[in-house]
Amino acid sequence: MIDSPLAAEHRALSLGPREEQIARLRTQQFDVVIIGGGITGAGIALDAASRGLRVALVEKSDFASGTSSRSTKLIHGGLRYLAQLRFRLTREALLERSVLQKLAPHLVEPIPFIFPIYNKRFEVWRVDTGLWLYDLMAGLRRTKLHRRLSTAETLKRVPGLNPSGLKASFVYYDSRTDDSRLVVEVLKAAVGYGAVVANYVAAEKIVDVDGRASGIVAHDLLDGAVFKVSGRTVVAAAGVWIDQVLNAQEPTPRRRVRPAKGVHIIVSRERFGCDTAVVFPTPDNRLMFTIPWQGATLIGTTDTDYDGPLDNPRATRADLDFILSVVNTMFPQAHLTDADVISVQAGLRPLIDSGEGSTAKISREDRVFEGSDGTIAIAGGKLTTYRQMGRKVVDLVVRRLREQGALRRKPRSRTRDVPLGGFPERPRRRFSRFLRRRRTRVAPPDDSAAPWLTPAAVQHLWRSYGANWQAVAALAADEPALAEPIIAGLDAVKAEIVFAVRHEMARTLGDVLARRTHVALLARDQARSVVPTVAALMARELGWDEAEVARQIQQYEEYIQQFSVVPLQQDLQ
Secondary structure, eight states: OOOOSSOGGGTTSOOOOHHHHHHHHHHOEEEEEEEOOSHHHHHHHHHHHHTTOOEEEEESSSTTOSGGGSSOOEEOOOHHHHHTTOHHHHHHHHHHHHHHHHHOTTTOEEEEEEEEEESOHHHHHHHHHHHHHHHHHHOTTTSOOOEEEOHHHHHHHSTTSOOTTEEEEEEEEEEEOOHHHHHHHHHHHHHHTTOEEEESEEEEEEEEETTEEEEEEEEETTTOOEEEEEEEEEEEOOGGGHHHHHHTTOSSOOOOEEEEEEEEEEEEGGGTOOSSEEEEEOTTSOEEEEEEETTEEEEEOOOEEOOSOSSSOOOOHHHHHHHHHHHHHHSTTTOOOGGGEEEEEEEEEEEEOOOOSOGGGSOOOOEEEEOTTOOEEEEOOOGGGHHHHHHHHHHHHHHHHHHTTSOOSOOOOOGGGOOSSSOOOOOOOTTGGGSOOOOOOOOOOOTTSSTTSOHHHHHHHHHHHGGGHHHHHHHHHHSGGGGSBSSTTSSOBTHHHHHHHHHSOOOSHHIIIIIISOHHHHSTTTTGGGHHHHHHHHHHHHTOOHHHHHHHHHHHHHHGGGGOSHHHHHTTO
């Protein structure tokens, strides 16, 4: 067990230099080695490191490059799960929503959702009852209560909504987030407690010593080096790749995870004319959302079985047509077509294979597995409950370490009190569980806090980096060219490119443009027009020569094809 090497005021600013993290992976002995750098692996790393365990985490691609950057961007209880009578999951998620609003106020923002009711007056009563239960599960002090809107009030709030058969609507409150930035912030907090993390490091195999997992053989995909990472326990948090990891160690392969594909599209905010999220049912009995996000509107999602390649799944023509059809029925004045779609993104949910027919009916609850060699794995779950998933896994890791005699005491989870985004940690007071504490509101900076940046850029940096926004802004103060937007019309600034390379382990154009910022998803050309500028800034930081710059640009062009509507239009020809 170790103490944090960073002073409290420096926590959560940086993932550390990648070269130093790789050197530590090679030479140190860890209590737990985690495979997977999505939200689940990040949550496990933070929980374990904040308890004082020695933690290593490797990710074969970039952090959050899989499911954790392809979600519906919600921190929510899940009305659909409540309708399916999955009360425990809904209650747990609603409580976690409240915790995350406190820990990451810049990334977890409560917003109103409109739920329109059509044709059946009985449905009004049913939804009202369900929303009262939703509010009660969240805790009446923790949320704004839902309320009913008349037909006229609904159409005033959402002008483009289909008025035919509209009986009423309800406005309730959930939270939106920036999923990939949430992963990075959780990892930064883990590094602040001493965790060692590295992207583009593949776990080639789990090392078995006397029948017990004792680390991994790691392959650094950037320089080709192969080395061992030693650990007393191994945890697989690899999402839809769980079966690949565990079956490599098992004599009889088995299926634990059933991938389900979810597709989202992004369109201009002006196509809907409102700043309120809307939720409505689809023909296959799912719920679809239109959510104001990053200055645009995010629409999704689908839920279908998937048996294709797990890396970078693609949307199909049928996926896009389904979303456009459902949305145009609900918003007939929008007349959305392919031309309105800025980008499209597909992701895979790692659902537990329960044998049920439709993926929409499979529970989003998580499950922990243990391999014959002691490897611990977790699958299922949802973005909202990542912290509880981390606690559950680390409780088991602590139990195994105590059985091995490697740990005497039994440290408890403390992530409920670990803020994200550089905000100061508040020490837990004795008996605080039994005392009502006044919630401390974290106010965003004044627009003039960094006069060398536009007010929109200041607010964008705060929403993305929290208290650490000033570190990004300072780069632009020292080099005025970095105060310019990455691409005209969007809020992200060039200083974020430099910050991502120096402090967030960005190593490719896709890391910067698709995940650390979202320019690739928000620009109609997927940011092709600014690739030379971004590549030049990254080359300056990383020492790329002309050949490497050319290789990176080609690699980016291949990567962003998955976000473009053009290939789907070609399917019609």
